[in-house]
Amino acid sequence: xxxxxxxxxxxxxxxxxxxxxxxxxxxxxxxxxxxxxxxxxxxxxxxxxxxxxxxxxxxxxxxxxxxxxxxxxxxxxxxxxxxxxxxxxxxxxxxxxxxxxxxxxxxxxxxxxxxxxxxxxxxxxxxxxxxxxxxxxxxxxxxxxxxxxxxxxxxxxxxxxxxxxxxxxxxxxxxxxxxxxxxxxxxxxx
Numbered sequence: 001x002x003x004x005x006x007x008x009x010x011x012x013x014x015x016x017x018x019x020x021x022x023x024x025x026x027x028x029x030x031x032x033x034x035x036x037x038x039x040x041x042x043x044x045x046x047x048x049x050x051x052x053x054x055x056x057x058x059x060x061x062x063x064x065x066x067x068x069x070x071x072x073x074x075x076x077x078x079x080x081x082x083x084x085x086x087x088x089x090x091x092x093x094x095x096x097x098x099x100x101x102x103x104x105x106x107x108x109x110x111x112x113x114x115x116x117x118x119x120x121x122x123x124x125x126x127x128x129x130x131x132x133x134x135x136x137x138x139x140x141x142x143x144x145x146x147x148x149x150x151x152x153x154x155x156x157x158x159x160x161x162x163x164x165x166x167x168x169x170x171x172x173x174x175x176x177x178x179x180x181x182x183x184x185x186x187x188x189x190x
Contacts, residue, residue, distance in 0.1 A: 014057055015040060021067025027074065035070055100167050107163035114157030121149035 015036050022032040039060065046056040060066055 008053060010053060010057070011040065011043060014063055017063035018067055021064040022070065024064075025067055025071035027071060031074070039066070096170075100171060103163055103167045107160045107167070110156050110160030110163065114153045114155075114160060117149055117153030117156065121147075121153055 018039060019032050019036055022035060027035075043053060043056045043060075046059075047053055
């Protein structure tokens with residue numbers, strides 16, 4: 001009788017043929033080793049339940065058929081990403097959302113500040129034009145030339161608008177699905 005750590009020659013030959021069939025299907029070495037361990041464990045469990053090794057191998061089918069079945073299964077159902085990557089994606093999404101909200105707030109504040117300065121500049125220009133006819137309080141004057149106030153308001157408004165466009169473009173890019181490196185079967189290729 002063989003020890004549990006060394007498989008029987010029949011099982012070793014079956015697992016070697018399975019590994020070769022998996023390699024022919026293009027599976028990477030780590031997946032081939034994992035599948036071989038799984039089959040070996042399955043046959044060991046069946047043997048512990050009283051099923052002879054030959055019967056267990058017969059139920060599994062030929063190693064080539066089993067390899068093709070595993071290859072098709074892995075193609076149809078790709079492995080889920082490890083938990084660590086999912087956690088990183090969650091943190092990245094949260095960080096992106098917070099950054100976007102802060103950028104929106106800054107852009108809105110710049111737009112409001114630009115609009116307020118534009119109104120103040122226009123009032124200053126109109127006040128300068130109609131000063132002889134309108135009594136203005138000296139507290140309404142900013143101390144800066146009104147042209148500077150108007151240009152500053154335009155610059156702040158434009159900066160706010162550009163920030164809004166930047167965030168909108170960044171969200172659009174972040175929420176589009178990247179193209180696959182492997183062409184899909186639906187696409188027509190010349």
